[in-house]
Amino acid sequence: MNTIKKHFWNEYQKEIANDNYYYERSCIRQSFFPGSETAFLKILRDELGKKIIDDQHQHTCTGIGYHSDIVQFDTTMTICARLFSLMSDNELKNFVPSCVTSFGVFTEVVETWNQFPEELEKTRKFLREATGREFKIPENIAHPSDIIYKYRKELKQKMKYQLVNHKTGKPLRVVEHTGCHYGKIFSHHAVGGAEFPQVLAGMIEEWGGEVIDYPERRHCCGFGFRQYLVMANRGYSVANTKKKFESMEEYKPDFVLTNCPGCTMFMDRWQYTIAEMEGKTYDDNGMGIPVLTYEELAGLLLGYNPWDLGLQVHQVQSESLLDKIGIAYDPADKFIGKSGKFIGIPEKPEILKVDYDG
Amino acid sequence: MKNWGFKISKPRVLDFDTANLDAYNRLIEKVPSAHRCLMCGACTATCTANLHTTFNFRNCHLMFRRGQFEGLAEELDKCMLCGKCKLVCPRGVNTRAIIYNLRIVLSDLNYKKIEL
């Protein structure tokens, strides 16, 4: 009843390219959620038959440095320009940055060039002097979650599972959290706008789940760069995450879905910290609420092996969710890496319960 | 216990859902004019105690309205009850009576007990 019943978000639709993408990887997602980017590439190529280039020559977008005030904007613009020149090398025009903050940085840089052409000329000069390279501004910049949203119906046709409790037949109840830099910099670059972004909610509803509208839905996940990066400030960061979980607790969410590296990271890891500091978890079983990326969710429903998607690397373990959906998995496989070698088992937390013996 | 290097910050928010807002009614019973206060600050501007202590009558009154009682009794004790504030109030609020009665209510609520 409390979901977005009057669909204002229809007014905020954006252009999302159909095919031929240049993928720009995130600097942190590959270590925090190592299966997500691989799953995205697989979904695009194998399920949707799209062309997407995963380029080994790429580098940072400067996002974390830029938003922590240690990289100045001229540098950011020039470094983004080099990434655009790599895209041009591949004769592509559609830029797809994996990270929400990168997405925010690229849209901000391009908007700056649109508004201040002299900045564009300056950047061209800097890039030429530093690297001898030239670049073209992308015709389309879309976040991967935009692309999955765009093809959510096509993907549903191929999915083996739905967001439904296979024992009770009831829809799973999902908290969605969209990264700040997805819609708060330019609301017209977000599906659904800044206040009620639809990009994740649209996937959840299409795939059979129910979106939870709770009072602190629009509150910060707890990342916020400065409040986390300095250790003395981390109390602010975790306090924000706590506020969100306190607000969602009574709705008993089955899991949290995010599209930003920071949100996924902090809503997942801070549950461990809060449990260890205060002995509190926000589910009924002391195991925490699983936090998934949209690629992991799409992969799971498409029937990919949860351990190939990297779910074992999350802090809050997801077996309870897999059991609800009815996804088959082999516990013995959990810590066997892609190479077939044992990857080790993490140390067991003192309070937060996990399904493994570390 | 692990040493985390930080603690979870306490929220600073005034939560109207949990604050004791009913205590204000006890003040209103004694000093009905308190309702009229606009928080203009004239009382505080003219206050002698405010000149050399942290005493801020307007803020004490506001915090009591908001159900925030911590440290209020100690602040109110800085008042000399001269009544200068009452002379300047544009809305005829009986400021001195507010201070006097606030102190009693706070004592009843076990904030710095006083003997009457």
Added chain:
Amino acid sequence: MDKKVLIIGGGPAGIETAYSLALQDVKVVMIEKDANVCGNIQNWEKLFPDFKDAEEVRKILSQKLNHPNIEVITNTEIKNLYPQGNLWFAKNDDERIFEANAALLATGFEVFDAKRKEELGYGIYDNVITSADFEKMYKSRKILTAEGRVPQRIAFLNCVGSRDEKVGNHYCSRVCCINAVKQAIEFKELVPDAKAYCFYMDMRMAGQFYEELYRKSQEKYGVTYIRGRTSEAAVTRDNRIQIKAEDTLSALPMKMTVDLLVLMVGIEASAGTTLLSEQNDVLGLYGFAKPLGLYSEDNMTTKPGLFLAGTCKRPLTLPETLADARSAATDIIKYLKTTK
């Protein structure tokens, strides 16, 4: 006088001007786009600051239209207004043409569409309503939540669509502060034990008896005023509304859950005002019509024979609108007497 005046808009400004002209033997054709006359005050139950029954005012105004010099045409929306020689012409969609010696824009205002402030959840959450919705509810003397419960806590938010550059309206709508005071009192009279809060940026009590009513709302009804602009409304599990603001006087963030949230929607130029002003090069700021000058020329425009009255120019209260309408009639008669 053998002269005719076209009045576009059958609200208070149009009616009052029409009557004043009719008394001076001027023929008036008053054209109203809706089925009924009286404009926006049809949607109001009681008026500030004296709680006058709006129906009485509507009756008085409607009776004025019985004057034999006044012809009222309803259900006719003028899409085109233009001069030709010394005459003024108005056309609707059916190409019906009205002709007169002078024209008056009395096309009035529309209330701000609160959906545009997405963060306040109007149209999304059941228990977020506007001040106009409140009036509708108050007609039956029942202010209830969407679930039919009597609210125990209600909040009124001022400046929704006013003094907000995010929606392009820098101006103050002038009537919402006092209207919030009025509605808070009406609510407290119906539900004396409930709590009523009013969030404001400034309480603008400039009209006569406004400050007195504000004071009474505090003293007699215990309405609590909080200086701070609400930034966000969200729904709770029991379908109540959680709001966040800064309590700026204590410099602390605050939040509260209310049963009903009332958005005090501001005044915006009506679509007709903007359209017809633009056609005649008299479009001012924010879509309102622009008078020739602020002082003695406030009812005139740069176009000879085109006059303005009421809220097509700017936000005005009802008494101000009526006075402005009578003033427009004076200027129109002066014009008719000196023009062929």
